[in-house]
Amino acid sequence: MNQSVTRGNFDDWMMPVYAPAAFIPVRGEGSRLWDQQGKEYIDFAGGIAVNALGHAHPAMIKALTEQAGKFWHTGNGYTNEPVLRLAKQLIDATFAEKVFFCNSGAEANEAALKLARKYAHDKFGTHKNGIVAFKNAFHGRTLFTVSAGGQPAYSQDFAPLPPQIQHAVYNDIDSARALINDDTCAVIVEPMQGEGGVVPAAPAFLKELRALCDRHNAVLIFDEVQTGVGRTGELYAYMHYGVTPDVLSTAKALGGGFPIGAMLTTDKFASVMVVGTHGTTYGGNPLASAVAGAVFSLINTHEVLNGVKQRHQWFTERLSAINARYPLFDEVRGMGLLIGCVLKAEYAGKAKQISQLAAEHGLMVLIAGANVVRFAPALIISEEEVKTGFDRFELACARFLSGVTS
Structure with a gap:
């Protein structure tokens, strides 16, 4: 008999x-x-950009149940058919020649940073160990990745942190140039900062980072945990920019809600990761791989990717109309279906309050820091669901303004 549970528990x-x-x-x-x-809720949060195909998608249910009826897990002493097929899908669709599977974005970034240091140690010597990351970045919650993330609030309580990690200002190439040198083994960057406020990179910024990494023999890592698998309207955000990284991390939407992550790279860099160098017990298990294969097949189509661009227009047009009536936001920014609404200075710090009011009206939204309301819905959300969700969001905005002005 199932035990009754409540939020208080x-x-x-x-x-x-x-x-x-x-x-x-x-x-x-x-x-x-x-x-x-x-009570019904429209989901504009998408499990923090995870539920790319929404909830209970038939193709995902079919993939999961079919594999569940075969076998679930063997460990990394064996491979399996679903993981090999998924690896080939990723390789065929991207710059990658090799894939490492894990369980989360943090693990994918951890693997990427370890690979970069191993490559530098093997090819140039142990002195080449510096990592350049960016302020307001988010790369995960392991000690290594939280140190690379440029948000002291997430890392300061866990000192001493891994050394030789410096933080430049995002979208400021002069700041990055001042830190990147011949002792730098890696530069890790999000093509669009998600947790840091939904801030897209300037094209010239990423292009110059690529040039600096080439000049100093540093590994360029793109963290596409949040921007990957169709979220921006391209399969991966690097495809918008014409800048190819050496290593890419992907997770979140890759499994559509089933935990899976991956690190993508080329033969050149993968060659230093030999048997025993790195590993994971659950990574690339057949259940996760079967679901991710189904998700990837559905998203990596012109129909879905072009549909993301169309839905971006639905969102920005409706947000513009709401903001004209209830002027809360200074800026609406982002790409595809990762959109951030930046609160005006007089409402600074109130994003959480707006998200709570939205929930009371039957809408789930996210925040990205205290000043940005964030939307990351399913990539295939219907026009009717978008309309209904924004009707509810408008009610929440009206209530918020009446509360702060009364």
Whole structure:
């Protein structure tokens, strides 16, 4: 018999590293969710850019249940058919020649940073170990990746941190140029900062980072955990820019909700990672790989990728109309279906309040820091779901403004 649970049980039983919403979702379909009381929500959060095909997509259910009826796990002493097929899909669709599978974006970035240091040590010597990252970046929660992320609030309580990591200003090439030198083994950058406020990179910035890495024999790592697998309207965001990294991390939408991550690279860099250099127990297991293969097949189509561009227009047009009526935002920015609304100075720090009001009206949204309301819905969200969601968002904006002006 299933035990009855409530939101209050979270505070009683769970380590308090999250502050989840007041409701508990129990069922989803498409871009709609229902809570324990049967209340409906439109999902503009997408599991933080994870649920690229929405909830309970038939193709994902089919892939998961078919593989579940065969076998689930063997460990890395054996390979399996789903993971090999998924590797070939990624290689055929990108610059990559080799893939390493893991369980999350943090693990993919951890592997990327380890590869960069190993490559530099093997080819140039142990003195070449510097890593250049960027302020306001987010690369994960392991000690290595939280150190690379340029947000002290996430790392300062865990000192001493791994050494030889410096942070330049994002989109400021002079700041980066001042730090990148012959002792730099890697530069890690998000083509669009997600947690840092939904800030796209300037094309010239990424192009010059590529040139600096070539000049100083540094590995250029693109963190596409949030921007990858169709989120921006291209399969990966690097394809917008015409700048090819040496290593790319991908996760989140890759599994559509089933945990999986991957590091993509070329033969040149993969060659230093030999048997025993790195590993993971669950990475590339057949369940995750089968689901990810189905997700990738559906997203890597002209129909879905062009549909993301169309949906971006639906979002920005409606946000512009809402902002004209309820002037809350200084800027609406982003690419594809990763969109951030930057609050005006007089409403600074209130993004969470707006997201909570939206939930009361039956809409799930995200924040990206205290000043940005973020949207990362399913890539195939319907026009009706977009319209209904924004009707609810408009009510939340009206309530917010009435509250701060009354």
